[in-house]
Amino acid sequence: MNVVWAGTSPTSGRFLLAEIKSTAAELFDRFGELRSRGEGYLEVRMPDRDFPLLTVGFRGEHAVIHLADAPESMSLLEGDNSVPIDEPVEVPVMGDSVEFTGRFVSSVDHACRILQEFVRTSE
Numbered sequence: 001m002n003v004v005w006a007g008t009s010p011t012s013g014r015f016l017l018a019e020i021k022s023t024a025a026e027l028f029d030r031f032g033e034l035r036s037r038g039e040g041y042l043e044v045r046m047p048d049r050d051f052p053l054l055t056v057g058f059r060g061e062h063a064v065i066h067l068a069d070a071p072e073s074m075s076l077l078e079g080d081n082s083v084p085i086d087e088p089v090e091v092p093v094m095g096d097s098v099e100f101t102g103r104f105v106s107s108v109d110h111a112c113r114i115l116q117e118f119v120r121t122s123e
Contacts, residue, residue: 001023001119002024002047004019004021004046004047005019005027005030005042005044006042007030007034008034010037010040013037014095015095027042028112028115030042031056034058035058039058040058040092041057041058042056042115043055044119050071051070052069054118055093056111056115057093057098058091058092058108058111059090059091059092060108061082062089062105062106063091063105063106063110064076064077064079064089064100064104064106065111076100076104077106078103079102079104079106080107082105082106085102085103088100088102089105
């Protein structure tokens with residue numbers, strides 16, 4: 001299965017806006033590289049359409065997931081209770097560090113499973 005994605009460069013640590021069309025395995029290789037660096041940000045969609053678009057930003061063991069269904073429709077996914085609901089957590093979003101409350105924070109393992117499901121089903 002092919003996907004289209006943009007993400008953090010594992011060498012520079014900067015978000016690269018240029019999209020890459022690759023296999024899902026190559027996307028998960030990048031996810032693994034970023035995870036071993038300790039942080040990263042990815043935007044993923046299917047090759048034949050712009051939406052839905054899933055984004056995953058993570059730092060350490062904390063991740064935040066956004067889902068865009070349309071150009072003006074972006075939602076934060078609820079967290080997995082891995083962080084207390086009021087605790088602030090910062091993760092990368094594109095080139096910035098953004099703070100979210102624990103309500104929207106998941107473990108990186110949980111975020112990886114959601115990303116795998118999204119790639120498998122495009123939902």
